[in-house]
Amino acid sequence: MSTELPECARCHFSTQNRLCQKEDGKSPAYCPTQNYREAIGQALDELRNPDILEFAKQASIQEGEGYAHRELGYERVKPVKPRVLETIEFAHRMNYKRLGFVFCIGLTKEAEVVEKLLSAEEFEVVSALCKLGREPKETLGVRDDQKIRIGCFESMCNPIAQAFVMNSANTEFNIVMGLCVGHDSLFLKYSDAPCTVLAAKDRVLGHNPLAAIYTIDSYYRYLK
Numbered sequence: 001m002s003t004e005l006p007e008c009a010r011c012h013f014s015t016q017n018r019l020c021q022k023e024d025g026k027s028p029a030y031c032p033t034q035n036y037r038e039a040i041g042q043a044l045d046e047l048r049n050p051d052i053l054e055f056a057k058q059a060s061i062q063e064g065e066g067y068a069h070r071e072l073g074y075e076r077v078k079p080v081k082p083r084v085l086e087t088i089e090f091a092h093r094m095n096y097k098r099l100g101f102v103f104c105i106g107l108t109k110e111a112e113v114v115e116k117l118l119s120a121e122e123f124e125v126v127s128a129l130c131k132l133g134r135e136p137k138e139t140l141g142v143r144d145d146q147k148i149r150i151g152c153f154e155s156m157c158n159p160i161a162q163a164f165v166m167n168s169a170n171t172e173f174n175i176v177m178g179l180c181v182g183h184d185s186l187f188l189k190y191s192d193a194p195c196t197v198l199a200a201k202d203r204v205l206g207h208n209p210l211a212a213i214y215t216i217d218s219y220y221r222y223l224k
């Protein structure tokens with residue numbers, strides 16, 4: 001294995017002419033398609049597990065069916081499904097009956113809507129809010145001046161408890177909505193069921209973190 005770390009994000013070849021897209025494609029020295037054959041082989045070995053294979057296959061079919069007009073050629077395809085619809089369709093494809101739904105207290109209204117959408121699709125929805133357990137932030141060693149409401153009781157976000165509640169309820173697939181950076185990491189680490197992220201929290205940009213990236217040359221140039 002090469003000692004060069006993969007750097008796909010810096011690959012300077014056009015996407016359709018890269019080695020990862022075609023057999024005689026081009027690749028830079030730091031290319032994982034070229035240098036990480038062993039890891040790629042190990043990944044293929046994982047697909048020998050029929051459950052993993054089925055999950056990966058259905059995800060790939062869902063991806064393809066996210067586009068209309070495929071019969072007209074790649075240049076004419078048109079994306080037609082918002083992520084929430086893709087999430088519902090994928091859960092149906094996998095024949096899941098019981099879904100986990102974990103969300104942030106800051107997205108309580110959105111959670112009501114999403115829960116209704118999922119329930120209307122005949123899923124059994126198990127939901128848990130980030131603050132469940134009412135554990136004080138002091139449990140984490142957080143000082144009073146490090147809280148949002150200084151001088152008041154403040155429940156800590158408890159993503160590990162969210163995961164353990166979902167695990168206890170034997171959810172088959174967990175949908176994550178708006179957990180904070182780091183809290184989401186802990187939920188994903190401790191969840192038994194596979195997870196998908198419906199929305200990534202961005203308090204400033206209406207949960208669309210990429211808005212800062214799209215406007216990096218104008219309003220968000222200070223980030224560069």
Ligand code: SF4
Binds near residue numbers: 007012018026030033
């Ligand atoms: S896998 Fe190789 S060719 Fe593909 S983007 Fe990464 S570095 Fe470029």
